[in-house]
Amino acid sequence: MxxxxxxxxxxxxxxxxxxxxxxxxxxxxxxxxxxxxxxxxxxxxxxxxxxxxxxxxxxxxxxxxxxxxxxxxxxxxxxxxxxxxxxxxxxxxxxxxxxVNGIAEVIEATMPAEARDAADAAAPKVADPDKVPVLVMWGYTLDDLVEGIGIDRHVAHRAMAAVTEDELIDIAGMAVEWQGLALIDLMSGEAIDTVREKYSITVHEPVEEAAAEEHVxxxxxxxxxxxxxxxxxxxxxxxxxxxxxxxxxxxxxxxRTFLHPEQRRYVESDYNGPFRLSGGAGTGKTVVLVHRATALQAKDPSAAILLTTFTKTLAESLRSDVKSLEPQTRFAAKPGDRGIHVNGIDAVVHAVISSAVPETRAIAIERVLGPRSGDISNVTDSTRAWSEVIENNPVDLDATLRTSTFLQAEYATVVLPQRITDRDGYFKARRPGRGTALNRSKRAAVWSLVEAYRFWTGIDGSLDFPEKAAVAAAILEQTGPIFDHILVDEGQDLTPSHWQFLRAAARAGKNDLFLAEDAHQRIYGQHVVLGRVGIGIVGRSRRLTLNYRTTAENLRYAVETLTGETFLDAEGEQEESNHYRSARRGPAPRLVATSSLEDELDQAAVVVRAWLDDDKAPETIGILVRDKRQMARVVSALGERGVDVRAVDHKAAGAGAPSVMTMHRAKGMEFSCVLLFGISDDELPARYLLKGLSDTDRGELLQRERSLLYVSATRARDELVVLWAGEPSDMLPRS
Ligand SMILES: Nc1ncnc2c1ncn2[C@@H]1O[C@H](COP(=O)(O)OP(=O)(O)OP(=O)(O)O)[C@@H](O)[C@H]1O
Incomplete structure (x- = not known):
């Protein structure tokens, strides 16, 4: 057939x-x-x-x-x-x-090649002679493009003359697919050799085009x-x-159909140990994971595979992506069963704890928390529990360290991963990356609060999420790994205990752990260096740079929100943001200043109504707000103004109405049109969270708030509108 x-x-x-x-x-x-x-x-x-x-x-x-x-x-x-x-x-x-390179292409033969070459040679080299073309600035020549990688001569001529990135994007958009993608790489200064490697290009001896065609x-x-x-x-x-x-x-x-050659490589390659794929928002990390999970199953149908991420809602969307990519996928209902198990990381942790025999569980709890009896089936509300512990246990400790923010972080990143169960252990603990130094007396004070926390949660019969992950890791250390392959999305948000759990859950060896992360999108918890939690990446780390989701205009704006901050990746290296590029153009983001909340709500209604009148499908419109209080306010106020919108919380967003959700909930999602509501100085960063923090904690929190803005702005495929009342947030780009 x-x-x-x-x-x-x-x-x-x-x-x-x-x-x-x-x-x-x-x-x-x-x-x-x-x-x-x-x-x-x-x-x-x-x-x-x-x-x-x-x-x-x-x-x-x-x-x-x-x-x-x-x-x-x-x-x-x-x-x-x-x-x-x-x-x-x-x-x-x-x-x-x-x-030049043996890649098949569909092209439009508008005029004979020689006539085109003559026209190119006669054409002015640069549209604006006062400006240096982008590719010339990076030091490329026409020969680099044509003979070095095989870009069509006519396209290369025009590309070499483009003086702005936007012009170059337009030229790339009209080129043969792979040539367009390669031009976008060159636009960010990729070396010719790197481009050749990315596209698996081997350059042949130049052959006359007509002669080459005859022999094909x-x-x-x-x-x-x-x-x-x-x-x-x-x-x-x-x-x-x-x-x-x-x-x-x-x-x-x-x-599902046309992967970027680089994406395809990360889907199909075998790796001898953990592999890390980084990349800015919308660069297709999730797409790679979904393809890779099904490819691993195709290679070994009997494998137990885990595809996991930070939240349950994101896991649900991963599951539906896997199903739509490969309807015949065998899903595993339980962790460790044959098939692909897709679930949020804490749900996997919970399943491992629940299925452990009591003796194993007791040993694991003892290893993590020290002697403790009783139930652990509840989940600790850790912010509240730490606040109560602070209130009820006066200790001699700086006020900025007697905060649930500091103690939660200290507990999750120092105490739990090192399995510290007594005061002496804490005196000796390493605290890399924690910023605030603690002398012996401060450590003694912190430890007494840790003991109080453990005492109170013991009575409560509860564990917090990092504790659960640490206990589940200690269970698997006794019983052995349960997955052949683990794939992790949104890795930047996982805690050290999560990583220890995943390390213990994966059989060490070929293709054991594959993680995707973007340091710029860390909106929960602290930075983790994987080498410190037993996951050796060295030499197996790559980055995706082409943004498939967002227009160049929206991407530039979003990336500008990151300016001035230093972000560290999972190997402790500084993550750069200046190489992310989009191949699509669109309108510039619209920034709308209003004078009051009422005015802002009026404007929000105008914007959303205009999108609906313009026949945008309601479910392709997202209104993102900082917190649930604002969400409720926006839903009711827009309803009063005749614009029906729907609050989206834990459940999946439905069809039929624009969605209003918190910025945190929008993580991993995308909309054609995004309205960022309430981006004022009062609302972002959220002031109440900053109260009483140490400089280190304050710095970390501000960075997470900035990341939240970046995550939110990069949810827009086509149109982005930013609204605020009064003074705009300091985190918005200035220009
Ligand atoms: N090869 C491709 N061809 C067409 N579209 C693609 C390709 N790869 C990714 N996309 C699209 O780009 C968008 C972003 O992809 P994806 O969600 O995988 O990116 P991401 O890096 O995980 O983003 P984020 O970190 O923001 O969650 C999606 O709409 C996806 O369908």
Whole structure:
């Protein structure tokens, strides 16, 4: 049966044509000689392989037929157009092998190559002679682009003349997929060698284009379409379900079909030990994890795999992504069972504790907390518990250290990971990265509060989340690991005890731990250096830089919110933000100052109503606020103003109304249009959280608040509006 190969053109099919497009391609995949398809060559076409096919009386598909030496033909589907446009297009398009690097490409042959070269040479080199073009500034030459990696000469000429990043993005947007992606990399100054490595490019001896084309057989073309870089443009459809999803879901299915060559590498490669993938918001870390989980299952269907993240709601969305990528996925209901277990990290911890036999559990508790009896089934509200302990236990300790913020962090990052169960142990404890130094008497005071905390939670029969993770780790240290592969999303938010748990849960060896993280998005807890919790990464760490979600305009604005802060990654290195790039353009973020809360609510209603009037689907609109109090206020006030919106808390966001949610809840999500509400000096950073903190704790908290703003601003795919009443937050970019 013929093989269908789709290109991103398959996504631009008008909604009204989708079912006809599907039935056309389905029939074609069954029998290309079916006369109702009218598969016809075109007279005088630039490429003899081009065909058109009849979708309905008005519309035709444009395809290439590549026979190869196998029995069945391959049809490369490039899209559907009204009859006359399709014929025009069919005359111009060519499927070729790039003569420099052997990557298959669909190009539009508008004029002969020599004429284009002449036109390029005659054209002014730089649009604005007073400005240095972006790529020239980075030191590239035309030859670097053309002969060094194989960018089309015409595209390279224009790219070398672009004086702004926006111009370059526009040029990249019109280029062949992999060339566009490579131009975006060059825009951030990637070395030519790095680009070659990213796209698996091996450069051949330059060959005259015409001569190269003559020698390209259909088999060569099929091979070239499977080049890792070509897979960003060509997808080999496997069966009817695959085809249906590509056609029906359009662009939303792109992540399932066309991986960036780098993403594909991280999905398919084997690693001899823990691997860390970092990357800014929207660079496709989650996409890699979801693909990798299913790829690991395909390699070994009997494997026990864990796909986990910080919160339950994010885990639910991971699960639905896995299902939509691979409907046949075998999910594991319990941790350690064969299949993919998808769950929030604390739920996995809970399951391990619950299923342990009492003796093992008792030993684990003793190792972590020292002697303790009784129940541990409740969850400690640790902020409240620490506050009560402070109030009821007067100790000689600076006021800035007698805060639940300091004690919670000290407990989770120093006491628990080192399994400290007595005062002497705490006197000797290492406290790297904790900022505030503690002498012996301060340590004694802190330890007495720790003892009080443990005493009170013991009576309560509860453990806090980091304690639970530490106990679960101590259980698995006795019983042995339960997963063959563990994949972690949002790694920056996990506590040291979580990491110790994961280390104990994964069988050490090939592909044991794969974690994705973005230091700029740490909105819970403290920075953790993985080497200190038994996870050795050295040499197995890579970064994604291309943002697939956000427009260049929104991304620049979001990245500016990070200015002036130093962020550390999971290896203790400084995380840079200046190499994140987007390949999409859109409107600049709109910043709206208002004079009062009432005014701000009025403006919010105006903005949301305008989006709805503009036919934006309600569920693609997100209104993000700092806390639940504001959420309730916005929902009721917008309702009073005739704009129905829905508060989204623990449950998944539904269809039919714009969602109002806290910035924390929006983590990992995305919307076409985002309204950031209440970004005033009073509301962000949240002032009440800053009260009475030490300089170190204050610094950490401010950084988390800044990250929260970055997370929120990067939820917008297309439009971002920022609203405040009175003075804007200090954390907003100044310009
Ligand atoms: N290869 C791809 N082709 C098309 N779209 C992609 C690709 N990779 C990622 N995307 C899209 O980009 C968006 C961001 O991807 P994803 O959520 O995986 O990024 P992330 O790095 O996990 O983001 P965040 O850290 O902000 O949660 C999603 O809409 C996803 O579908």
């Amino acid at each position: 013929p093989q269908i190969v789709t290109t991103p053109g398959a996504y631009n099919i008008d909604g009204s044509l989708k079912s006809q497009a599907f039935s056309f391609l389905e029939k074609l995949a069954q029998d290309d000689s079916n006369p109702s398809l009218h598969i016809e060559p075109i007279m005088n076409s630039a490429d003899p392989r081009v065909r058109t096919g009849r979708v309905n009386i008005q519309f035709r598909a444009v395809l290439f037929k590549v026979q190869g030496s196998g029995q069945e033909a391959h049809y490369v589907f490039t899209g559907i157009w009204p009859h006359d446009d399709a014929i025009e297009r069919a005359k111009k398009v060519k499927l070729k092998v790039n003569p 057989s259909d088999d060569d073309l099929l091979e070239a379409m499977k080049h890792p870089a070509a897979r960003a443009q060509f997808s080999f459809i496997e069966g009817e379900d695959d085809l249906r999803r590509v056609i029906e879901e359009g662009d939303f299915a792109a992540w």
